[in-house]
Amino acid sequence: LNKLNLRVWLIFVFGICYLYTHFNELIPVRNGLGFDGFHYYKVVLDGVNQIANKEINGYHFFRIFPYILFDVFNFPESIDFTLKSFRMINLIAIAASIFYYYQICKYFKLKENIKDLGFILLFYSFPILKYVNYNPMQTDHISFFLAISGLYYTFRKKHFQTSVILILSLFNFPS
Numbered sequence: 001l002n003k004l005n006l007r008v009w010l011i012f013v014f015g016i017c018y019l020y021t022h023f024n025e026l027i028p029v030r031n032g033l034g035f036d037g038f039h040y041y042k043v044v045l046d047g048v049n050q051i052a053n054k055e056i057n058g059y060h061f062f063r064i065f066p067y068i069l070f071d072v073f074n075f076p077e078s079i080d081f082t083l084k085s086f087r088m089i090n091l092i093a094i095a096a097s098i099f100y101y102y103q104i105c106k107y108f109k110l111k112e113n114i115k116d117l118g119f120i121l122l123f124y125s126f127p128i129l130k131y132v133n134y135n136p137m138q139t140d141h142i143s144f145f146l147a148i149s150g151l152y153y154t155f156r157k158k159h160f161q162t163s164v165i166l167i168l169s170l171f172n173f174p175s
Contacts, residue, residue, distance in 0.1 A: 006116060011098070014123055018094070021133040022087060031079045037137025043067040044075070044082050063139050065171035086136040093145035094128060100148045107155055139172045146172060 027034040033041050039060050043050060047068040050056040056064070066089065070082065101122060105115045122128075132141050150165040 007112075007119075010116060010119055014129070017124075017129045018091075018133070021130050022091070025130070025134045026083070027135045032083050033079060033137055034135045037135065040067045040137045040139075041079065041082060044070040045077055047071040059173075062171060062173045065139070065168055066142065068171075083136055087133060090132045090136055090141040093141045094123075094132065097145045097148045098123065100145075100152045104148070104152050104155065107152070143169070143172050 026032040027037070029035060030038045040063070043056065043060070043064055044067050047056070047064060048071050051061070051064075051068075070085070075081065075085070098119075101119065102115070105118065110118070127140060128144070131138070146165050146169045150162060150169065153161040153165060
């Protein structure tokens with residue numbers, strides 16, 4: 001295998017594994033929302049009022065991004081729509097993370113075998129391949145994206161973009 005074919009193969013296998021869990025698994029608690037996901041779904045439904053009335057605790061307050069956007073922009077209030085939306089958001093976040101990962105590799109002019117090893121170590125993992133779809137209402141995958149893109153913008157000395165990532169990260173606790 002040449003180096004480009006190996007990378008295409010790695011991403012292809014990654015995609016197959018990801019899609020398998022995307023279409024076949026969902027946490028069997030509270031209609032797929034899960035335990036913490038139920039709290040985040042309440043933010044989706046009425047997060048602005050929860051904040052205004054100080055009904056949201058500190059732990060969940062620092063995990064309101066992107067859930068609060070669903071309330072602000074008045075998206076449909078259905079569990080099915082919300083779960084599908086967050087599965088799509090997580091897919092986009094992971095795809096963007098892959099893009100930024102390779103941009104960081106390009107910036108540091110890493111050797112091909114190091115890029116491939118790094119990709120396997122970062123993306124071929126339980127949280128990325130399985131947990132993301134099993135429990136889509138967690139903020140961890142968006143945090144992963146914010147962390148990788150934040151690193152990229154920090155290395156590139158893009159201060160405005162780094163600042164935006166940092167502000168968003170304040171309300172996406174795991175990062």
